[in-house]
Amino acid sequence: xxxxxxxxxxxxxxxxxxxxxxxxxxxxxxxxxxxxxxxxxxxxxxxxxxxxxxxxxxxxxxxxxxxxxxxxxxxxxxxxxxxxxxxxxxxxxxxxxxxxxxxxxxxxxxxxxxxxxxxxxxxxxxxxxxxxxxxxxxxxxxxxxxxxxxxxxxxxxxxxxxxxxxxxxxxxxxxxxxxxxxxxxxxxxxxxxxxxxxxxxxxxxxxxxxxxxxxxxxxxxxxxxxxxxxxxxxxxxxxxxxxxxxxxxxxxxxxxxxxxxxxxxxxxxxxxxxxxxxxxxxxxxxxxxxxxxxxxxxxxxxxxxxxxxxxxxxxxxxxxxxxxxxxxxxxxxxxxxxxxxxxxxxxxxxxxxxxxxxxxxxxxxxxxxxxxxxxxxxxxxxxxxxxxxxxxxxxxxxxxxxxxxxxxxxxxxxxxxxxxxxxxxxxxxxxxxxxxxxxxxxxxxxxxxxxxxxxxxxxxxxxxxxxxxxxxxxxxxxxxxxxxxxxxxxxxxxxxxxxxxxxxxxxxxxxxxxxxxxxxxxxxxxxxxxxxxxxxxxxxxxxxxxxxxxxxxxxxxxxxxxxxxxxxxxxxxxxxxxxxxxxxxxxxxxxxxxxxxxxxxxxxxxxxxxxx
Amino acid sequence: xxxxxxxxxxxxxxxxxxxxxxxxxxxxxxxxxxxxxxxxxxxxxxxxxxxxxxxxxxxxxxxxxxxxxxxxxxxxxxxxxxxxxxxxxxxxxxxxxxxxxxxxxxxxxxxxxxxxxxxxxxxxxxxxxxxxxxxxxxxxxxxxxxxxxxxxxxxxxxxxxxxxxxxxxxxxxxxxxxxxxxxxxxxxxxxxxxxxxxxxxxxxxxxxxxxxxxxxxxxxxxxxxxxxxxxxxxxxxxxxxxxxxxxxxxxxxxxxxxxxxxxxxxxxxxxxxxxxxxxxxxxxxxxxxxxxxxxxxxxxxxxxxxxxxxxxxxxxxxxxxxxxxxxxxxxxxxxxxxxxxxxxxxxx
Numbered sequence: 001x002x003x004x005x006x007x008x009x010x011x012x013x014x015x016x017x018x019x020x021x022x023x024x025x026x027x028x029x030x031x032x033x034x035x036x037x038x039x040x041x042x043x044x045x046x047x048x049x050x051x052x053x054x055x056x057x058x059x060x061x062x063x064x065x066x067x068x069x070x071x072x073x074x075x076x077x078x079x080x081x082x083x084x085x086x087x088x089x090x091x092x093x094x095x096x097x098x099x100x101x102x103x104x105x106x107x108x109x110x111x112x113x114x115x116x117x118x119x120x121x122x123x124x125x126x127x128x129x130x131x132x133x134x135x136x137x138x139x140x141x142x143x144x145x146x147x148x149x150x151x152x153x154x155x156x157x158x159x160x161x162x163x164x165x166x167x168x169x170x171x172x173x174x175x176x177x178x179x180x181x182x183x184x185x186x187x188x189x190x191x192x193x194x195x196x197x198x199x200x201x202x203x204x205x206x207x208x209x210x211x212x213x214x215x216x217x218x219x220x221x222x223x224x225x226x227x228x229x230x231x232x233x234x235x236x237x238x239x240x241x242x243x244x245x246x247x248x249x250x251x252x253x254x255x256x257x258x259x260x261x262x263x264x265x266x267x268x269x270x271x272x273x274x275x276x277x278x279x280x281x282x283x284x285x286x287x288x289x290x291x292x293x294x295x296x297x298x299x300x301x302x303x304x305x306x307x308x309x310x311x312x313x314x315x316x317x318x319x320x321x322x323x324x325x326x327x328x329x330x331x332x333x334x335x336x337x338x339x340x341x342x343x344x345x346x347x348x349x350x351x352x353x354x355x356x357x358x359x360x361x362x363x364x365x366x367x368x369x370x371x372x373x374x375x376x377x378x379x380x381x382x383x384x385x386x387x388x389x390x391x392x393x394x395x396x397x398x399x400x401x402x403x404x405x406x407x408x409x410x411x412x413x414x415x416x417x418x419x420x421x422x423x424x425x426x427x428x429x430x431x432x433x434x435x436x437x438x439x440x441x442x443x444x445x446x447x448x449x450x451x452x453x454x455x456x457x458x459x460x461x462x463x464x465x466x467x468x469x470x471x472x473x474x475x476x477x478x479x480x481x482x483x484x485x486x487x488x489x490x491x492x493x494x495x496x497x498x499x500x501x502x503x504x505x506x507x508x509x510x511x512x513x514x515x516x517x518x519x520x521x522x523x524x525x526x527x528x529x530x531x532x533x534x535x536x537x538x539x540x541x542x543x544x545x546x547x548x549x550x551x552x553x554x555x556x557x558x559x560x561x562x563x564x565x566x567x568x569x570x571x572x573x574x575x576x577x578x579x580x581x582x583x584x585x586x587x588x589x590x591x592x593x594x595x596x597x598x599x600x601x602x603x604x605x606x607x608x609x610x611x612x
Numbered sequence: 613x614x615x616x617x618x619x620x621x622x623x624x625x626x627x628x629x630x631x632x633x634x635x636x637x638x639x640x641x642x643x644x645x646x647x648x649x650x651x652x653x654x655x656x657x658x659x660x661x662x663x664x665x666x667x668x669x670x671x672x673x674x675x676x677x678x679x680x681x682x683x684x685x686x687x688x689x690x691x692x693x694x695x696x697x698x699x700x701x702x703x704x705x706x707x708x709x710x711x712x713x714x715x716x717x718x719x720x721x722x723x724x725x726x727x728x729x730x731x732x733x734x735x736x737x738x739x740x741x742x743x744x745x746x747x748x749x750x751x752x753x754x755x756x757x758x759x760x761x762x763x764x765x766x767x768x769x770x771x772x773x774x775x776x777x778x779x780x781x782x783x784x785x786x787x788x789x790x791x792x793x794x795x796x797x798x799x800x801x802x803x804x805x806x807x808x809x810x811x812x813x814x815x816x817x818x819x820x821x822x823x824x825x826x827x828x829x830x831x832x833x834x835x836x837x838x839x840x841x842x843x844x845x846x847x848x849x850x851x852x853x854x855x856x857x858x859x860x861x862x863x864x865x866x867x868x869x870x871x872x873x874x875x876x877x878x879x880x881x882x883x884x885x886x887x888x889x890x891x892x893x894x895x896x897x898x899x900x901x902x903x904x905x906x907x908x909x910x911x912x913x914x915x916x917x918x919x920x921x922x923x924x925x926x927x928x929x930x931x932x933x934x935x936x937x938x939x940x941x942x943x944x945x946x947x948x949x950x951x952x953x954x955x956x957x958x959x960x
Contacts, residue, residue, distance in 0.1 A: 035955065038957075039955075039957055041959070231959045232959070233959055233960060234958070234959060235952065235956050235957070235958050235959075236956060236957055236958075236959055237951075237954065237955060237956045237957075238955070247947070247950065247951070250947060250950070251947050254946065254947045259707060261703060261706070261707045263699075263702075263703055280950070281934055281935045281938040281939070282938045282939055282942030282944050282945075283939075283944065283945075283946070283947070283950065284935055284939070286706055286707060286931060286935075288702065288703070288706055290699065290702075290732075291728055291729060291732040292728060294696065294699065294729075295696070295698075295699035295702070295728075295729050295732070298692065298693075298696040298699035298700045298703065298729075299699045299700065299702045299703030299706070300703055301692075301700055301703065302672065302690070302699070302700035302701060302702060302703025302704040302705075302707070303703035303704065303706070303707035304703075305690050305700070305703075305704060306670070306703070306704040306705075306707045306708040306711060307707070307708060308703075308707040308708070310703065310707075324693055325693065325696065327693075328692065328693050332690075418951045418952060418956065419951065420948065421946070421947050421948050421951075453688075455667065455668070455670045455688035455704070455708065455711050456623075456665075456667055456668055456688075456708065456710060456711060457667060458665075458667050459667075460667070460688075461666065461667060461686055461687055461688055462688065462689070463636070463638070463682050463683050463688075463689035463690070463691065464689075464690060464691070465673075465682070465683075465689075465690055465691025465692060466675075466691060466692065466693050467691060475638060476638070476683060
């Protein structure tokens with residue numbers, strides 16, 4: 001490897017995948033590297049890929065935890081297909097992750113953990129580091145565990161604790177490799193272990209040891225420089241989709257001057273929304289960890305009735321349980337935001353793996369005729385705006401809204417250009433004024449929205465509930481004509497929201513042979529693939545849908561301009577079928593992936609070309 | 613009861629109110645002779661006495677005959693879904709503690725489909741009042757057994773008698789760390805208004821079990837104690853600070869003997885008033901309250917009145933206090949502060 005020494009390559013973008021045992025601290029290592037990259041001006045997107053088990057047996061494939069980071073000097077759309085650098089802490093993580101490394105990738109290995117027993121446990125019959133099976137990769141073997149122990153020998157830490165800091169050694173090596181400063185990681189360690197000076201010292205030393213080792217031993221093929229990205233001017237931070245969702249809801253609460261109430265039950269991969277909102281008593285947020293998903297949504301409905309913006313957060317199995325109460329929210333015409341961070345189903349499915357397969361449940365999963373607002377978030381940072389808008393539409397149109405996020409964007413992170421609250425749109429819920437004539441189901445003639453009479457307000461006492469009511473007066477009724485009228489009014493109210501959402505935009509050709517359609521968290525991968533196709537001369541266009549119900553009012557008109565519409569989604573074709581139902585004259589084709597994994601740009605590229 | 617004053621943050625009415633202020637225009641659709649009519653009247657009577665602004669009462673119900681209740685009272689009302697009134701009301705009260713929140717539920721609604729929400733509401737001690745209409749039958753679905761139907765009860769779904777042991781609601785309440793439990797009966801409307809007042813006065817989840825007769829599907833279920841002839845001998849009215857005496861001539865009492873309650877007759881076997889227990893509803897230890905709640909005729913009289921009213925912090929108070937404290941010391945006062953907090957950087 002002599003000839004590579006001391007070279008510095010310049011790259012537009014790089015994908016690193018960190019992998020190790022669940023307890024090896026790979027999520028933290030990945031996060032710290034990402035934050036350092038962000039501070040030094042790179043754009044980025046991350047994707048944690050971890051098992052549902054907290055600590056599966058050591059050195060088994062089931063226990064492998066991964067974190068993928070895509071960073072660059074250009075706009076980064078997704079977390080990357082195959083990695084350029086693969087960090088593996090044991091044989092199992094190599095076995096589980098080699099398929100995510102491109103041919104020729106650099107693999108950095110903690111060779112100390114490649115003992116016979118661990119090798120066998122991972123399912124290898126011979127040592128992959130010596131049997132030649134990795135010949136098409138650049139393999140860098142480092143005795144990380146031993147060197148970590150060595151670095152802190154004189155601190156009097158027990159060898160086991162010292163060995164556990166080996167993730168910092170790996171981080172140090174990578175920071176050197178990409179010519180990134182150590183400060184941010186130092187700062188983090190000091191803050192995290194502020195009360196344990198020995199732990200701070202140990203982690204900092206191991207980090208520095210990794211950095212110095214990479215510098216002096218010169219085993220890296222070259223240093224890689226990824227210049228800062230040109231990003232719009234402004235203040236930035238790194239944010240995960242779930243935290244962005246929580247903040248978007250809080251922003252909507254502040255803008256609408258309606259208190260925020262979250263009734264929720266912990267579930268992977270949505271729990272971080274509850275965890276984040278629980279922190280914000282400082283802004284008056286009330287979180288209620290309910291006894292189950294059902295109580296979560298019902299308490300949120302109660303809070304909405306009492307004048308708050310009621311929210312419940314969940315994932316697929318939880319949404320299944322909330323179905324009954326969603327009907328109640330439709331019937332009582334109250335604001336309510338349901339955030340579904342989708343995961344692979346059915347049933348318990350694959351809790352930590354993303355999928356877009358709850359769309360049918362969101363669209364159709366209720367008894368009776370019960371349409372509601374459905375919109376989707378397209379990236380981690382976009383979760384902020386999507387959540388804000390879900391709350392805005394729900395509050396202003398007195399209709400429950402389901403926001404579809406997914407595990408990929410919910411747990412993944414991205415750079416977020418910090419908005420000013422003053423720049424966000426106003427939210428004006430239709431609150432009934434005290435001592436004015438009030439009828440629960442009297443409606444605004446333009447929007448068909450009823451007024452929100454908040455308990456405690458003088459002169460507005462009324463009763464609502466799950467039973468059908470008479471139009472305008474809101475009295476219990478089983479009158480057949482009245483029921484049909486009410487069903488149609490509730491549907492028309494939702495339909496008219498199309499007048500309050502933007503028109504669907506198209507990226508690329510305004511007409512032609514092929515329109516690529518996607519929705520939700522696949523935005524980055526699909527847009528990136530479309531870009532590649534366009535660069536390669538394919539005259540195609542891309543429409544990424546944020547609004548699912550109602551659909552933008554120009555959707556049919558757009559579809560007519562293309563010979564064929566290719567719908568790409570992480571399910572068996574739920575959005576495609578919904579479009580077929582709405583616009584049957586269009587010629588559709590599908591590209592679906594149902595593996596609990598995000599799209600890769602390369603596979604989308606192939607799918608698009610083969611449909612051109 | 614009129615001398616008692618309720619002290620809390622719920623706004624009081626500036627003008628005196630009357631029962632008519634709470635009469636709804638909706639037609640009452642319960643069967644003639646149903647025990648619910650009497651409970652409705654009691655509530656219309658007690659609300660003006662409690663004295664909150666009429667706009668600050670909220671009634672929340674689930675599903676069942678009892679749960680139609682909110683339509684018949686002129687307050688803010690929310691008719692929810694089966695078993696979930698407790699969860700809905702939790703959201704109402706936590707989000708707006710200035711609302712006097714009343715849950716109307718039945719033995720099917722709260723003991724069966726809503727059993728989970730019921731115990732968790734009580735465990736959290738959210739300051740709401742829950743009226744549990746216990747008629748030991750499913751009425752609205754026309755006569756199936758409920759979780760409180762006695763073992764062996766013959767109903768449409770138990771033609772050969774039930775083979776399930778019933779719940780005693782009071783046991784469930786105390787088992788779930790309940791801070792207030794009272795029992796009334798539809799034939800004693802004055803007692804019901806007194807109990808509802810005490811429920812309103814109590815800080816925390818107040819559960820009021822109302823023994824209620826279903827004239828159609830379970831008529832006479834409580835006749836053994838409701839009947840005027842036996843009532844005084846088969847029930848005991850518990851009053852805080854007073855000796856536990858009952859019987860037409862107040863000559864029977866309850867004493868603690870070894871490890872259980874015992875019925876004694878004054879003047880017999882050397883027993884006198886000093887042997888009789890004095891009711892302490894405020895005792896934080898629910899031990900004796902549990903024994904009282906479980907009593908049933910013929911071994912014991914059935915306990916009526918406020919069995920337990922113990923003082924413990926409420927969920928909603930703790931929530932408000934936490935918000936006050938955290939707000940006071942947090943440097944983050946608005947969303948702009950939060951968005952710009954922590955690790956951020958400028959791109960020029």
